[in-house]
Amino acid sequence: MLINGRVELACQKLVRDFKTGNNFVIEPLPLFTVLKDLVVDLEPFFEKYRQVRPYLIAGQEPPESERLQDPEKQRLIDPALRCILCAACTASCPISRVNPDYLGPAALLRAFRYVFDSRDEATDSRLGQLDTEDGAWGCKTMWSCTEVCPKQIPVTKCIGRIKRALKAGQTAR
Ligand code: SF4
Numbered sequence: 379m380l381i382n383g384r385v386e387l388a389c390q391k392l393v394r395d396f397k398t399g400n401n402f403v404i405e406p407l408p409l410f411t412v413l414k415d416l417v418v419d420l421e422p423f424f425e426k427y428r429q430v431r432p433y434l435i436a437g438q439e440p441p442e443s444e445r446l447q448d449p450e451k452q453r454l455i456d457p458a459l460r461c462i463l464c465a466a467c468t469a470s471c472p473i474s475r476v477n478p479d480y481l482g483p484a485a486l487l488r489a490f491r492y493v494f495d496s497r498d499e500a501t502d503s504r505l506g507q508l509d510t511e512d513g514a515w516g517c518k519t520m521w522s523c524t525e526v527c528p529k530q531i532p533v534t535k536c537i538g539r540i541k542r543a544l545k546a547g548q549t550a551r
Contacts, residue, residue: 379404379405379406379407379416380403380404380405380406380407380408381396381402381403381404382396382398382402382403383403384526385407385408385466385469385470385526386466386526386528387464387466387528388404390528404416406418407465407466407469408469408470408475409468409469409471409474409475410422410423410465410469420465422478423463423465423468423482423484424463426468426481426482426484426485427463427484427485427488429481429485429507430481430485430486430488430489430492430504430507430508431492431500431504432488432492433492434492434495434497434498435492435498435499435500436497436498436499437499445497446497447495447496447497448496451494451495451496454494454539455490455491455494455495457530457531457532457536458487458488458490458491458531458536459491460529460530460531461484461487461488461529461531462528462529463484464528465484466526466527466528467482467483467484467487467522467523467524467526467527467533468482468483468484468485468523470522470523470525470526471483471520471522471523472518472520472522473516473517473518473520477511477512477516479512480511480512480516481508481512481513481516483517483523483533483534483537484523484533486508486513486514486517486533486536486537486540487531487533487536487537489504489507489508489540490536490537490539490540492504493505493508493540493543494539494543505540505543505544505547508540508544509544509547514537514540514541514544515541515544517534517537517538517541519534519538520534521534
């Protein structure tokens with residue numbers, strides 16, 4: 379929710395974390411439709427999340443043993459695995475506020491997690507989906523998502539990695 383004008387994960391905050399004494403202005407999460415009091419409709423948020431296919435797309439035939447991940451790729455995507463889908467990043471994103479079709483930082487972060495997973499076999503198709511102004515190029519590197527993320531995920535940098543992968547693909551073409 380919005381506490382004193384800043385998006386915060388309320389369940390992780392204590393009154394003493396704020397320097398405002400007992401003066402608080404508590405409002406619903408911005409961007410989303412208010413259903414009642416502080417409750418907002420997060421369905422549009424999860425719809426964007428579903429659009430990026432938030433699951434591993436691997437070969438049809440399972441291997442004899444587990445599918446092994448490249449350790450370097452695992453280190454790269456590890457921070458993204460901390461995401462709890464709280465929607466704070468998307469709610470604070472200036473682009474999401476002006477472009478309702480923009481995927482938004484949380485969905486892009488989930489896409490990043492699979493684009494750079496060495497076991498995933500839909501990389502080209504995922505990057506193709508993200509290569510638009512409503513996808514990765516919608517991000518104008520304003521850092522709001524990174525500033526508010528309660529899990530300290532470098533969201534903006536992760537989106538930047540997607541852009542670099544797209545650029546590299548364009549150069550290869
Ligand atoms: S990236 Fe951070 S702010 Fe965004 S949904 Fe995940 S945990 Fe919340």
